[in-house]
Each structure stands twice: as structure tokens, then as C-alpha cells.
Amino acid sequence: GDSVTQMEGPVTLSEEAFLTINCTYTATGYPSLFWYVQYPGEGLQLLLKATKADDKGSNKGFEATYRKETTSFHLEKGSVQVSDSAVYFCALGGGKLIFGQGTELSVKP
């Protein structure tokens, strides 16, 4: 069945460091790909999405490109802030979503 695999956390970075969180997927067909974020004490919220191959989703300085050839959707940000500390979930689907296990990011000042 369809599945999503994320790099394990926690990831600890200093402020202004470059961030990459790896996400690979297995799916039949051509699903949409998403990154959701969960800030401490809050519900999951959509960060960005891409609906077809080679699409790039972007929001709040985060980017991810839908790579069909490598079945990946890695999340990147050029310069992280303390306020980016959260748990990040990669997901695939359309409507019903299949989530990865989440990657906790901690950014230190």
C-alpha cells in the first residue's frame, strides 16, 4: 500500500542554519504531496503542497519539490528561526491522507 517515510528526528539546529527534512513515498498513481506542521500546543496545519510532478510548493520560506523520479518531497528552508521549532509531517493523498511519522525540529538561538 501507499506509505511515507521521513527522516528520524529530533533535528536540532542553530538559528539561521539550513534545514532539510527528507521525505520519500511509495504510491500507486500520482498522489498529491503535502507538508503539515504542528507547533507546540496547536493542531496540525498545512504548510505547503504540490499536486503533480516537478511542482514546487512554498510557504513561509519553506520549499519542497515533487520529484517523481526519486519519489521524494524533501522540505527545505534556507535560514531557520526559533519560531520554526515544531513537528513536521510529510503526507500523500487527496482528501484522505497518509502521513509519515513526523520529524521534530528544535531551533536554538
Add this chain to the structure above:
Amino acid sequence: DTGVSQDPRHKITKRGQNVTFRCDPISEHNRLYWYRQTLGQGPEFLTYFQNEAQLEKSRLLSDRFSAERPKGSFSTLEIQRTEQGDSAMYLCASSPGSERSEKLFFGSGTQLSVL
């Protein structure tokens, strides 16, 4: 847009008891989803509704679980004869239902602890 609300926020129960959770989606959202999340894992899909119709149920949803959305607005998730393995965060999400790849709006969840 008042967001998706879930009630209660926390529920502690003894093994064998029945529990019921409520979800109020964003007004006029046609689709409503239930997920379960355990510590250190991503949310797992349980079931979803298009208006009042329950269109899909996961194999994770045993016979002890039942969900309803009687008037196409709020939804309830009931777990009968709870087991310790049911301890988890139960998340509700809603979406307008107009696009295939639309954004889901999540509630803050109900944390269930079965003693």
C-alpha cells in the same frame, strides 16, 4: 471561520468502558475525517464522511469503533469496551469538499487514556 473544535480535550477512562468524542467541523465543510495519532507517530486515517455519508473506513476501525455524522454537521466517534491499546490522540479534520487535493483543517484533538 471558528476552526474545528473537539470535545473533550482529554478523557481518562477505565478499560471496558465506552467513550464518545465529538467534533464540530468548520461551518459548511462537507468532508469530515477522523484520525488517530500515537506518541511519536503520524496521524493514521480512521474514517471519513461526505456530508452525512460515511464513505470509507480503515481496517484500523474495529467493530468496537463507530462514527456518525447524522445531519452532515457535527460528528461523533464512539469506542465501546475500551482497551489500553486505544490510548491515543483522536484528531478530527474537515475540508470544503470541492477539490481533490484540498487543505484539511485539523482540530486540537481528544487525548484518550485508558487505564
